[in-house]
Amino acid sequence: MIVTLYVDNVNIKFILCYNRTKFSERKYVEVSNETYHHVNLKAELIEKGLKLLDEEGYENFSLRKVAKACNVSHTAPYRHFSSKDDLIMAIAFEAHYKFNQCLEEAVKKYPNDNKSQLKEMGYSYVKFFVENPEYLRLLFLSDLANNFKNKHFDTYENCEQPFQTFYRAVERLQEESKNHAAGNDADPNAMALSCWGLVHGMAILIAKKDFAYEGDYLELVKKILWSGSFLSR
Amino acid sequence: MIVTLYVDNVNIKFILCYNRTKFSERKYVEVSNETYHHVNLKAELIEKGLKLLDEEGYENFSLRKVAKACNVSHTAPYRHFSSKDDLIMAIAFEAHYKFNQCLEEAVKKYPNDNKSQLKEMGYSYVKFFVENPEYLRLLFLSDLANNFKNKHFDTYENCEQPFQTFYRAVERLQEESKNHAAGNDADPNAMALSCWGLVHGMAILIAKKDFAYEGDYLELVKKILWSGSFLSR
DNA sequence: TACACTATGTTTACATCGTCAACATGATAG
DNA sequence: CTATCATGTTGACGATGTAAACATAGTGTA
Numbered sequence: 232m233i234v235t236l237y238v239d240n241v242n243i244k245f246i247l248c249y250n251r252t253k254f255s256e257r258k259y260v261e262v263s264n265e266t267y268h269h270v271n272l273k274a275e276l277i278e279k280g281l282k283l284l285d286e287e288g289y290e291n292f293s294l295r296k297v298a299k300a301c302n303v304s305h306t307a308p309y310r311h312f313s314s315k316d317d318l319i320m321a322i323a324f325e326a327h328y329k330f331n332q333c334l335e336e337a338v339k340k341y342p343n344d345n346k347s348q349l350k351e352m353g354y355s356y357v358k359f360f361v362e363n364p365e366y367l368r369l370l371f372l373s374d375l376a377n378n379f380k381n382k383h384f385d386t387y388e389n390c391e392q393p394f395q396t397f398y399r400a401v402e403r404l405q406e407e408s409k410n411h412a413a414g415n416d417a418d419p420n421a422m423a424l425s426c427w428g429l430v431h432g433m434a435i436l437i438a439k440k441d442f443a444y445e446g447d448y449l450e451l452v453k454k455i456l457w458s459g460s461f462l463s464r
Numbered sequence: 465m466i467v468t469l470y471v472d473n474v475n476i477k478f479i480l481c482y483n484r485t486k487f488s489e490r491k492y493v494e495v496s497n498e499t500y501h502h503v504n505l506k507a508e509l510i511e512k513g514l515k516l517l518d519e520e521g522y523e524n525f526s527l528r529k530v531a532k533a534c535n536v537s538h539t540a541p542y543r544h545f546s547s548k549d550d551l552i553m554a555i556a557f558e559a560h561y562k563f564n565q566c567l568e569e570a571v572k573k574y575p576n577d578n579k580s581q582l583k584e585m586g587y588s589y590v591k592f593f594v595e596n597p598e599y600l601r602l603l604f605l606s607d608l609a610n611n612f613k614n615k616h617f618d619t620y621e622n623c624e625q626p627f628q629t630f631y632r633a634v635e636r637l638q639e640e641s642k643n644h645a646a647g648n649d650a651d652p653n654a655m656a657l658s659c660w661g662l663v664h665g666m667a668i669l670i671a672k673k674d675f676a677y678e679g680d681y682l683e684l685v686k687k688i689l690w691s692g693s694f695l696s697r
Numbered sequence: 698t699a700c701a702c703t704a705t706g707t708t709t710a711c712a713t714c715g716t717c718a719a720c721a722t723g724a725t726a727g
Numbered sequence: 728c729t730a731t732c733a734t735g736t737t738g739a740c741g742a743t744g745t746a747a748a749c750a751t752a753g754t755g756t757a
Contacts, residue, residue, distance in 0.1 A: 368605070374521060374523045394674075421684055424666060424669070424685075424688060428663075429658065429661050429665055430665065432661035433658070435664065435665070439604060441627075444657070451657055454651065455657060458654075
């Protein structure tokens with residue numbers, strides 16, 4: 232049942248929920264969306280799940296903990312997700328979106344300079360995963376991430392956007408320098424793999440703390456991306 | 465590795481195992497077939513564990529399955545490893561050893577050419593993980609790998625060898641080109657991070673099938689490593 | 698030889714986990 | 728008013744990691 236209240240002239244909608252075991256102990260929980268029922272818990276599961284993933288790490292993540300965080304029985308998530316993996320995929324979708332936003336902001340920073348776009352994007356790429364190390368697993372390193380594309384390409388087609396954003400920048404640069412390109416830069420695949428590989432590798436090494444360095448990692452990355460050997464010609 | 469020998473018409477099984485702390489002291493220990501005490505269960509757990517990891521993947525790996533594969537009760541591994549993580553660390557140790565061997569072979573291929581050494585090592589690096597994708601998680605991508613160094617540096621100190629092998633090659637190259645180095649190549653950290661990052665990133669992208677390419681991946685990697693933009697100056 | 702100690706097995710038990718089946722409730726459509 | 732469907736709940740299951748208590752075998756020592 233939906234309850235509408237006016238607090239300080241603001242219209243707030245509530246949904247009537249019930250407590251875990253006893254129907255007598257009911258409480259009101261705010262609804263984030265106009266649509267009632269299903270949408271609410273689903274969104275909350277994704278949100279709390281992402282938080283849990285951040286806080287406790289991928290390997291300590293459990294469906295039951297997410298359910299508990301939402302004050303809901305341990306099987307309630309099954310009304311919205313077919314399995315634990317399905318929930319994780321939905322969370323990964325959310326992460327893809329954030330990651331893509333991050334890359335697109337980098338592109339916007341240099342509207343007319345393809346090289347700078349790619350360098351800035353590389354920097355943002357590394358920075359994003361250094362700041363959100365759990366997303367690394369979500370997007371790339373788990374078994375799930377491996378199957379993400381194949382299994383859910385239709386449902387979550389937007390998840391491919393980060394890669395598209397990256398590739399498009401590479402393509403633009405190649406188009407621009409087509410005439411005087413030589414070596415790797417003449418081979419689109421070689422250029423894409425080397426650009427992406429470098430950035431991807433640095434992000435993982437730093438985020439996973441495999442690269443020991445006393446100074447500021449991100450400054451080092453900036454130095455690498457903006458100097459000679461990267462996109463030099 | 466299990467070795468079967470016939471001595472005086474008697475079939476004797478041996479297991480190739482290693483001493484807890486030292487890599488170099490590998491020895492053969494006899495396995496008795498039908499005794500209550502399984503003479504070399506520790507080595508067998510590592511061996512079967514590695515096999516299981518290869519076959520079923522990291523996320524489907526379980527202590528109880530390894531125990532079953534060794535025909536032993538599900539708590540027997542606790543006599544040799546303090547936890548599941550401890551077993552995985554021992555397996556990771558084994559994987560580190562193989563990986564390092566792979567890198568050192570690459571170095572030996574070009575005894576007097578530092579640049580070629582590094583290129584060949586990069587190629588072997590990628591090839592190794594493309595051929596053994598589960599090792600990627602074992603060595604780098606699991607939560608455990610994250611803590612590997614800190615927790616077990618003393619016990620498994622040799623596990624650092626692959627990185628040392630890599631770093632030494634970078635150092636040699638830098639020493640060699642010290643006089644005419646410029647840009648990144650003048651900064652050891654920048655050079656190490658960019659070299660390692662590129663190779664690491666390509667290995668992961670290809671092994672995890674995140675980089676879509678119709679042709680031969682390894683040829684593409686070779687092209688990248690042996691042409692202009694990598695170690696060019 | 699006898700015996701105690703230690704290393705290395707076993708069984709049992711427990712909490713947590715993902716998942717399923719059976720059931721309850723509440724919104725909604727007829 | 729009632730049947731149906733969406734979305735909750737409880738309870739059960741087997742798999743898992745791990746701890747505790749117990750069993751056995753090999754070893755060292757009297």
